[in-house]
Amino acid sequence: MKLNEDLLKILGKTYANSTLINSSYKGKDIVFKTDEEGNPILLFIGKKTESGGIKGERYARTLKRDKEGNVFKDHWELKGKANSPNH
Template identity: 45%
Template sequence: MPLHRELDKKLSKTFEPSSRIDDVFKGYDITFVTNEHGEPVTLFFGKRRPDGLIAGERYTRTIKRQPGSMEVKSSHWDLRGKIMA
């Protein structure tokens, strides 16, 4: 299942490197983890539990770069499974 176009656009931006960011998207709680370049690479999407973790779905991002540079050639998100409460 592909990500919502607006969520994919939001996650295409660069954030604080090697960090965890908690946010909300269209009424759903999201948490994403960034790599050393500040690019989101893991996404948790669903409803936040009282302990701060999310029950819902987990996605991971595959990034392909231009040869010899850090420029992103393409990327896509893969659904890795459900996260239970």
């Protein structure tokens, strides 16, 4: 599954630093982890299990900055299935 523009807008925002954010998107459960700057860097999307994990897909984000701190690479990559009891 490719991430669509609406979901990328949600993931393009800044959130609390180093936190797991639970939400939903178009009937699917999403959980994402933020880095020390509050940028989402790890995404689980699918259906939440009874134990609180996500059964679905896992994505990782690559954020690269130049010396001035400007982002020159921002890419989400599918890393495979997410099927674990917790994140």
